[in-house]
Amino acid sequence: MKITLAHGSGGKITHELIKDVFFRHLGNDILKKAEDSGVADARPGKMAVTTDSFVVKPVFFPGGDIGKLAVCGTVNDLAVTGASPKYITAGFIIEEGFSLEDLEKIVRSMAEWALKAGVEVIAGDTKVVEKGEADGIFINTSGVGFFEGASELSAGNIRPGDKVIITGTMGDHGIAVLSRRKGLDFQSDIKSDCAPLAGMLADVTAAGGVKFMRDPTRGGLATTLNEITRGTELGIVIEEEKAPVSGPVRSACELLGLDPLYVANEGKAVIVAGKGSAENIIAVLRRHEYGKDASVIGEVTREAGGRVCLRTRYGTARIIDMMASEQLPRIC
Numbered sequence: 001m002k003i004t005l006a007h008g009s010g011g012k013i014t015h016e017l018i019k020d021v022f023f024r025h026l027g028n029d030i031l032k033k034a035e036d037s038g039v040a041d042a043r044p045g046k047m048a049v050t051t052d053s054f055v056v057k058p059v060f061f062p063g064g065d066i067g068k069l070a071v072c073g074t075v076n077d078l079a080v081t082g083a084s085p086k087y088i089t090a091g092f093i094i095e096e097g098f099s100l101e102d103l104e105k106i107v108r109s110m111a112e113w114a115l116k117a118g119v120e121v122i123a124g125d126t127k128v129v130e131k132g133e134a135d136g137i138f139i140n141t142s143g144v145g146f147f148e149g150a151s152e153l154s155a156g157n158i159r160p161g162d163k164v165i166i167t168g169t170m171g172d173h174g175i176a177v178l179s180r181r182k183g184l185d186f187q188s189d190i191k192s193d194c195a196p197l198a199g200m201l202a203d204v205t206a207a208g209g210v211k212f213m214r215d216p217t218r219g220g221l222a223t224t225l226n227e228i229t230r231g232t233e234l235g236i237v238i239e240e241e242k243a244p245v246s247g248p249v250r251s252a253c254e255l256l257g258l259d260p261l262y263v264a265n266e267g268k269a270v271i272v273a274g275k276g277s278a279e280n281i282i283a284v285l286r287r288h289e290y291g292k293d294a295s296v297i298g299e300v301t302r303e304a305g306g307r308v309c310l311r312t313r314y315g316t317a318r319i320i321d322m323m324a325s326e327q328l329p330r331i332c
């Protein structure tokens with residue numbers, strides 16, 4: 001079965017799609033009321049809100065799919081601010097002719113990962129556009145999280161001497177997606193690292209000493225570190241040999257002429273923490289499935305103000321700039 005314009009018309013066929021696919025997999029008491037807005041319980045204090053659109057190509061890739069990515073991406077953006085993700089919304093823009101079976105697979109995957117991440121989908125929307133007016137399926141997800149006693153993290157807390165930690169290997173997501181790109185597909189066992197990090201990062205913040213966190217998605221680790229130092233007096237120096245990159249990702253990057261430090265991740269976090277807390281944070285991370293390869297990769301300095309400097313394994317140093325332009329379009 002294929003998606004037709006009638007599925008997005010708002011009429012009878014739309015209602016059948018909502019009941020048979022969306023409610024069937026994502027349904028909960030709030031969503032199933034089918035009101036114009038999902039109404040849910042709030043918490044006292046501050047909340048975090050985020051939104052992101054997902055256009056990854058292809059929609060199924062090793063280690064994930066656009067639905068898993070949409071849930072994890074939004075959950076992780078909330079979690080890195082120190083919030084506990086609670087609710088998400090999902091808006092689907094589907095091209096006429098897209099497979100109904102694939103849509104159901106994607107929605108089922110969203111349900112599976114929303115459950116694992118501890119979030120509920122409380123509002124949604126579906127639009128269908130004519131063939132050629134979109135490419136398969138695009139998903140927008142917004143999310144809300146609450147701080148529940150935890151404090152909000154901010155780059156303003158970072159000081160010279162703080163340690164820079166990453167929670168695992170770099171570049172897996174970008175390379176996994178590229179490995180299935182038409183015209184580029186190459187043999188590899190590389191899987192996307194796409195994963196919900198909220199549980200692990202809550203344990204990390206509870207351990208104490210965390211100043212700032214961010215998920216190094218588009219533009220990779222190099223771009224994220226530059227976002228931290230840009231416009232400040234602070235520099236970051238990282239050691240090349242401490243930044244974990246798996247053997248297969250390293251080989252694929254050499255083949256494709258890419259630097260793994262600029263390749264997207266979808267299940268990793270960069271954590272800046274006080275010097276005295278770094279060791280304990282690494283221990284907490286390594287107890288988690290998604291933090292087994294965590295390591296301290298460098299530190300915040302007064303030198304190299306505003307810039308990120310990489311000390312290579314040969315003892316030389318080079319400036320790592322922000323990515324100039326999108327080297328890998330539609331990776332998320």
Ligand code: MG
Binds near residue numbers: 076077214215
């Ligand atoms: Mg982010």
